Amino acid sequence: MLEIKDLKKSYGSFQLHCSLKVEEGCITGLIGSNGAGKSTTFKSILGLIRKDSGMITLFGKDVDSLTRQEKEHIGVVLSDSGFSTYLTLTDIAAVLEAMYTNVKKTEFLKACDHYQLPVNKKIKDFSTGMKAKVKILAAISHKPSFLLLDEPTAGLDVLAREDLLNMLRDYMEEDDTRSILISSHISTDLEGLCDDLYMIDKGRIVLHEDMDTLLGQYGLLKMTREQYETVDKQYFLRKRKESYGYSILTNEKQFYLENYPQITMENGNIDDVIAMMVKGEAV
Structure with missing residues (x-):
């Protein structure tokens, strides 16, 4: 699904140089301390920053050559992104319907109702957990094949994190060809969710292991x-x-x-x- 080969990006004294792969039908975790290179890797995948060298392929194509239609198969949650807090979910549903060809406003609002999110209440009045749910629902609203999630559970309590993880499990169960690349500082989230795990430190991958192997051996x-x-x-x-x-x-x-x-x-x-x-x- 996703493959990164010898990705390099320099910021002053920081140098990213990593390779990783996300297989079809798998959830892959990326862990590392703050400043290790997780967000730089994610932004490189999305083309939000220009890489110095290396190759990133998604759906078998170079990410730089993906068409608009192919990009609609990608869902994204970034740690520093979100919606205007003065919007309601009804407003967001209209935005998503205009952005994506296969988003139906009624279906999105139905999903919001399922996860107990008030559709006519402004985002600024939502709890941190509710805001996190909105970001996930928006990311999966167009039924993407690939999800890229940067710290989606950051700042949430135990119950809110479990709700989000269940949303991701439901998303994967609907179609066994879907894949997720997720980063998190909370190890228990990844232990119960991921199929395999990469660890990045100072811009380099220092460990790659199947989750069952890591926990068992x-x-x-x-x-x-x-x-x-x-x-x-x-x-x-x-x-x-x-x-x-x-x-x-x-x-x-x-x-x-x-x-x-x-x-x-x-x-x-x-x-x-x-x-x-x-x-x-x-x-």
């Missing part, structure tokens, strides 16, 4: 300095010095459970991976 070894000297290190990814010795990130949890049962093992999660990949030392 990654782990944190907790060991003393003496244990560290004698253990097999072939499956160590990162290490970090601790008061008791070392914390080690591994992608072969079972190997150490079977061969070193005396060493403490904790199940890995996205937060652990982020912390170790960014702050840990190479082994």
Whole structure:
């Protein structure tokens, strides 16, 4: 569906250089700290900024050559975008109907009603969660094949985030050829939603893994300095010095459970991976 090869973009001392792929029918997550390059990558995909070099293809075509009709198959939510707060959902429905060939005002308003959004109330009077729902509904109103979502759950409470994630799951269940690329700072959102995950740090992809593999095979070894000297290190990814010795990130949890049962093992999660990949030392 989407493929990025050797995308490069420089801003002063910051340099983006990344490659990634979103397969048809899959939800792919992109994680990284603020300033790591997530938004720059998204804006490059959309042509909002000009890339220095590299190739970005979507639907099998260079994104720069997509026709207006082909662009209608893209739905977008950017973290710093939104509608005028003085509009109502009835106003927004009219705008969307004028913008997209296959948006029906009545269908959009029906969807708003389904998610308990008042159609004649101004956006400025909506809660943060309600505003986030509007952005998602607008992005999927024209039934796009590809969704690009930059921090769609930022600032939301647990219940509001779950509502948004359910909206995305419903969107994917309607058509198994659809795809999503989503970024988020909230790891639990991605753990329960994504099929695979990329991690970007300082403009470069430092990790790509299937979500099932990450959650099932990654782990944190907790060991003393003496244990560290004698253990097999072939499956160590990162290490970090601790008061008791070392914390080690591994992608072969079972190997150490079977061969070193005396060493403490904790199940890995996205937060652990982020912390170790960014702050840990190479082994």
